[in-house]
Structure formats: C-alpha cells, structure tokens
Amino acid sequence: MTSSGSPDRAGGRPAPEAPAISELGAGIQLTDVGRAFGPTVAVQGVSLTVPQHGHLAIIGPSGCGKSTLLNLISGLDDPDEGSIDVLGATGSADRLRRCAWMPQRDLLLPWRDVLGNAALALENQGMRRKAARIQVSGLVERFGLGSFERKLPHQLSGGMRQRVSFLRTLVAGKEVLLLDEPFGALDSITRADLQQWLRSALQSEPRTTVLVTHDVEEALLLGSQVIVMSARPGRVAAHYDTDFPAGASRRELLRLPEFTELRDELLARLEEAS
Template sequence: MTDAIAGVDLEVPPQGRLAIVGPSGCGKSTLLNLICGLDEPTDGTIEVLDATTAPQRLRRCAWMPQRDLLLPWRDVLGNAALALENRGMRRAAARRQVAPMVARFGLAEFEDKLPRELSGGMRQRVSFLRTLVAGKEVLLLDEPFGALDSITRGDLQQWLRGALDEEPRTVVLVTHDVEEALLLGRQVAVMSPRPGRIAASFDVDQAMTEGSRREVIRRQEFTALRDEILSVLEAPA
C-alpha cells in the first residue's frame, strides 16, 4: 500500500482560512477527503469542530470541487437550493430562501437560466452559492477555479475574497496557484511530493492583501512571500 500523505499536522482556527499548495499527486485532495469524512486515516486523528468520526465530520463540512457539477436540468435557483432540499426543505421554500442571495453573488437576472446558458465564471458562482447555502461550518474548496481562464480566475479570486468576508466560514482551500493561495488564505501550507508532508507553513498578513487584486499582487511584500513559497515548492525532493 502506498502512503498518500504522512506526518501532516495542521490546525485551522474557527473562521480561519488555510490554503494548501503542492505538486500534483502530493495528496492535497486526499487530505480534503480525510477532513470531510469521505476517507479515514490509517494512522493519526482528524478533528472537525470536536467531531472525530467520518459521519460526524461529513455533517460539518461542505465541499466545492473543481468542476461545478451543476445539474443541467435545473436553473440557477434550483441548483443553489439543492442543499436545502437535501435537508428536507420543500423545493418552493428552498428557492425562496436562496433568492435574496443571488444578486449578492453577481447572478441577478439569471435566476431562471440553465447551466448551459451561463459562463464558466457564473457557473462557479452558483456552485459556491450552493456550497454556502448548505450551512456547514467548514468549507473545503478543491481547485475551485482551476478550469477557468486566467482573467476569469482573477476576477473570481477577488469576488471570493469579498464573499468570504461577508459570510465567514472556516475554509480549507487546495490550489496549484501560489498567488491564489496568498490572496484567499490567511495561512499557506506547502506540501512536499508524495507522501505529502508539510514542508513549510506561512502566515499571511491580512493588511498585505487588502485592496484590489491588481494592487495586491504588485506589492513588494506579496511578491517576496510568493517567491519564498515558490522556492520551497521548487526545492529538490
């Protein structure tokens, strides 16, 4: 049996934001599986808000994958309201509850559009809204913008920062993009090649990331921290 990850020791405070970067195959997505209870570790323990068993952890986590996985026959409101329906709410009531949030997520006037009628960025906004509506305390974001072009990805990074400020949650984000990790995370953990270990951890000064994305990524302290993280990623195994 091959170990996917080993010796990982991480702690995220309530409403903290941890971004995890690392090479492909280092176990980043496996770590999300373990956190949310889809897998159990062969060694060690995982605790999510005092929950240690897989079913308990699953009840506390909502997962947003890289692909939006919207149901093609449901409109924007229907897809966003799906989590509420899964909890037993009637469809009409679920749509009414989600409706006020649509405009805040940049989806005004698109409530009745099907996924095929939306841009990739808009589909990801619906996916994130659906994840947030689930009402879970912990959000797990697995390369949420990895499939988008660079311009759309940059726009959504800025948008997501604002959305998380308005709707604080405990967040664990997996990404290959170091700039994205610094923009969205308040702590960045760098994983080594498989078996994934925490090679380094960095705190992100919140003041450094205030302002527009274009301003932030040009700041000297931002580029210095980005380059330090890249040097860890590029170090020989």
Template sequence: MEKRFGSTVAVSGASLSLPRHGRMSIVGPSGCGKSTILSMICGLTDPTDGVVRVEGATTMKERLARCAWMPQRDLLLPWRDVAGNAALALENHGTSKRAAREQVLDLIDRFGLSGFEKKYPHQLSGGMRQRVSFLRTMAAGKDVLLFDEPFGALDSITRADLQQWLRRTLDEAPRTTVLVTHDVEEALLLGDTVVVMSARPGRIVQQIDVRLPQTESRRELIRHPEFAQLRDELLSLLEVTE
C-alpha cells in the same frame, strides 16, 4: 495523520490546525495528497493513522455534517435552473423545494447572479457556473468550506475576478475554509496560512502565516513588495519539493 492506500503512502505525518473562520491554502506538486487531506477533513474517508477533528467531531458522519466541499467541476444539473441548482443542498437536508428556492433567491444578488435565476447551466459562462456552485456550497449552511481547485478550469481573467469576489464574500460571511490550489498567488490571496507539501508521500514542508496589507484591490495587493516576497518564498519551496 497518515493515509495509506494499500502499500502506497499518500499522506505522511501531516499535522494541521485552523481556528474558527480561519483560511488555509494548501499547495504542492500533483499527487502529493492535497485532495486526500480534504477528503479526510470532510469525512469521506478516515486517516489510516491519527485523528481528524472538525469542530470537536471525529467520526466520519459527524465531520461530513459540518463540512461542505466544492470540487473543481461545478457539477450543475443541466435540467435545473440557477436557483434550482443552488437550492439542491438545502433540499438534500430536508427543506422543501419551494422553501429552498426562496432561501437561495435571497442570496442571488450577493453572488452576482441577479437576473440569472431562471437560466440553465448551458446558458452560463464558466465563471457564472462557478458562482452558482459557490452559492450552492454556501447555502448548505456549513461553517467549514473545502475548496478543491475551484478556479482551475477558468481563464486567467475570470479567475482573477472570482478570486477577488470570493475574498470579499468570505469577509462578508466568514467561514472556516481550506483551499487546495496549484496557484501560488491564489493561495496567498485566499489564505491566512499557506501550507506547502512535498511530493508523495505528502509531507508538510512549511507553513507560512500570511500578513498582508488590507485592501479590496487584488491588483494593488499582488503588486505589494510583501506579496512578491511571499510569492517568491513559496515558489522556491515548491521547486525543492518537486
């Protein structure tokens, strides 16, 4: 597929496929079209050339109905508490406010938010705000989740904690996921496949299958020789694409 904005080619010749409940990470230089690919997948825009298909759906409206997008900023509403913010996606699809709140309250503990149900965004840390944003995204009930640099604004300790937490959450509640990130380690931790893109116009330079030992410990995994080898391979590819 290709996406042009006037005379500017943002994405050129991209061909991607992902099985149901597969996890894909996309890395590449700034401005290479990573977020543009997400916007085409979720139906916010169409490719200039080519076809995007999500669970068999090809129209923008049909793709949008199947996808949930989590941006880098949490975009929580300051006048709503944690449960109210998390319930917003359900309310937007016609669920009553009370029923939506009850549904997200059933998920609060899984997302590490027990005891924070009635807190407001200004009372939360950056990591807790992102957990609320994840809960809102998951509560929407979509089978395809798109993450656009969800941890980009967090400190390294919080980021590492949420990476491990998200891996565990997706193991417990599988979804088809596409993650855009600048962090090579994050790409490997959260993706079964890592796609490397070139500078604009964004092209797919390499697609790497991630086969790593099964462990719940992030620390053990990033210290494993196979992880280090894949990390070095990705870094070398990114040096060439810049």
C-alpha cells in the same frame, strides 16, 4: 508572515499573535495524520491547525496528497494514523455533517435553473422546493447572480457557473468549506475576477475554509495561512501565516513588495518540495 524555519516578514503575522485562534477555538486540527493506499503512502505525519473562520490554502506538487487531505477532513475517508478534529467532531460521519465540498467541476444539473441548482442543498436537507428557492433568491443578488435566476447552466459562462456552485455550497449551512481547485478549469481573466470575488465573499460570510490549489498567487490571495506539501508521501514542508490588508483589491495586493517576496519564496519552496 511566519514560516516554519523562516524569519518573520513585513507582510505577515508573527507567530506569538494567536489570540484569535484561542478566542474562537480551532476549526480543524490534524495531528500526525497518515494515510496509505496499499503500498503507496499518500500522506504521512501531517499536523496542522486552522482556527475557526480561518482560511487555509494547500499547495504542493501533483500527487502529494492534497485531495487526500480534503477527503480525510471531510469524513469521506479515515486516517490510518493520527487524529482529525473538525469543530469537535472526530468520527467520519460527524466530520461529514460539518463540511461542504466545492469541487473543480461545478456539477450543476442541466435541467435546473440558477435558483434550482443553488437551492439543491436545502432540498437535500428536507426543505420543500418552493421554500428553498425563496430562501436562495434572497442571496443571488449578493453573489452577482441577480439577473440570471432563471438561466439554465448552458446559458451561463464558466465564471457564473462557479458562482452558482459556491452559492449552493454556502447555503448548505455547513461551518467548514472545502474548495478543491474551484477555479482550475477557468481562463486566467475569469479566474482573476473570481479570486477577487471569492475573497470578498469569504469576508462577508465567514467560514472555516480549506482551499487546494496549484496557483501560488491564489493561495496567498485566499489563504490566511498557506502550507506547502512535499512530494509523496505528502508532509508539511513549510507553513506561512499571512496578514495582507483585508480591504485591498487583488491588483493592489499583487503590487505589494511583501506579497511578491512571499510569492517568490513559495515558488522556491515548491521547487524544493517537488
């Protein structure tokens, strides 16, 4: 692990080991980005780089600009200062075409079954409904939805609904996934199960991913790098590169001394940043 202003630790990746970034190129790059809404400065001087197929987790106190950063990256908003590059796209419309967003609420259409909701992204791209359902049906088993294809949203648990939401996000075919507190409304047991599931899903379906979360353990489980934002105006207060065993289960990771050490350090950084 490498932190701005902190020594390397046993569970992390030393800063010089960056060939993977140059090999694939940068997926997302922000340079001195700032955004204000009237007199309120939401974020200021934010610079970060996410390698292609890298996973960035953003944590920070409420109101520090985490969701603002997602809006800016996705092209739904433009910065007042600095620049944003998403896979070579700098204009808002081009950034938007490269990004898929998974919000905290699943936003499933209540009159569509699992296949119909998951296929919606393909239909929005012009694919006929039947063809879209056929294409999605080949993926539902992999996402633990095989026996739920014909179920309506009200017949699903919260965790199953979030799996459908993630599948819909993934089949959109976008290279960049933006995840805004995707498990924030779930109970702790379901959340833990989905953290393990999403960790495996991102390993099997590589995407450049940005996750916003208030959960430090979730950030470490799902992020190959973690940044801590300061209180408003949001700045990058600390940055860590993590390198935990890819094949380890959630339970195994939580028991690693280097995991617990980094978790405690992140919690301390959060207290300082608030």
